[in-house]
Amino acid sequence: MDVLIPAERIHARVGELAAEIARAYDGKPVTVVGILTGCLIFTADLIRRIDLPLRVAFVTASSYRGETTVAGKLEIRDELLPDIAGRHILLLDDILDTGKTLTRVVAHLIDRGAASVKVGVLLRKIGRQEVPFEPDYVGFTIPDKFVIGYGLDFNDEYRHLPFIGVLPSGD
Ligand code: XMP
Secondary structure, rough: EEEOOOHHHHHHHHHHHHHHHHHHHHHOOEEEEEEEEEHHHHHHHOOOOOOOOEEEEEEEEEEEEOOOOOOOOEEEEEOOOOOOOOEEEEEEEEEEOOOOOHHHHHHHHHHOOOEEEEEEEEEOOOOOOOOOOOEEEEEEEEOOOOEEEEEEEEEOOOOOOOEEEOOOOOO
């Protein structure tokens, strides 16, 4: 497997993002909301380095392409989310691809009464975005390749790898 971003570079960049976030919120309490499951490692590493009063919560967002659902329809589940009315939210995802997931989840959190929503992604794929969306914090921009590791999966495998890798195409 090709390593696209080694663990040491991720560690260093996550530290920079944490410092940038702490500066921006300037002591204000923040509720970090991760989009499961891809956000798992990024969220765990980032929050431990953010020096702010902080709560953490999770939502899920899944696309269904089965026979009985509309292709690409996104289902957001927020049973694990506490009351976020009036809270400043930092929404985290593993990767910004088409932008559809984050656009929808941001709208959902605003709908639930968030005072503000900022967005952080570990990765942003170049040349894939279909809806206009600007994240506030980006770890790395990457080429249009399917990546795994550090929370990202292929068929639910590889999430535990400490680096971002690219699977061989098989040809
Ligand atoms: P959109 O297109 O809504 O999707 O921005 C973001 C979600 O798509 C998944 N995704 C990937 N997952 N490797 C993965 O393991 C990839 O290269 C990749 N590209 C997109 C991911 O779940 C992300 O939250």
